[in-house]
Amino acid sequence: MRIAGITIPEEKRLEIGLTAIYGIGRPRALATLKALGIDAGKKPKDVSAKEETSLREAVEKFTVEGELRRDVSGNIRRLKDIKSYRGSRHAKHLPGRGQRSKTNSRTVRGNVRKTMTSGRRKLEKT
Numbered sequence: 001m002r003i004a005g006i007t008i009p010e011e012k013r014l015e016i017g018l019t020a021i022y023g024i025g026r027p028r029a030l031a032t033l034k035a036l037g038i039d040a041g042k043k044p045k046d047v048s049a050k051e052e053t054s055l056r057e058a059v060e061k062f063t064v065e066g067e068l069r070r071d072v073s074g075n076i077r078r079l080k081d082i083k084s085y086r087g088s089r090h091a092k093h094l095p096g097r098g099q100r101s102k103t104n105s106r107t108v109r110g111n112v113r114k115t116m117t118s119g120r121r122k123l124e125k126t
Helices: 013-020 026-036 049-060 064-082 087-089
Strands: none
Touching: 026 049, 026 064, 049 064
């Protein structure tokens, strides 16, 4: 089953499989399935053609995938262009919402660990 250009995993439950689409998380997937009357525990391979069509139409009403990615990157570009604080933090790949960055945000900064040592290697006792 393909929705919004993404192949939904066949062996996962629908509520989990729909999260493969950028812009759809668990709450939105559950709400959409409930509104359409489709069982969330159903596998995509067991969905009828009629249900698949209604699900595809429901998902296409949302801003998902390429369009959503463009919107998000446009918002970030706008923040950088107006030289806002948040824009400068995006440019430096640092957290922009007030989090500390001395000890956290390691994954963004490349897991840089600097220890306070003299730089000399300790002698091994034999």
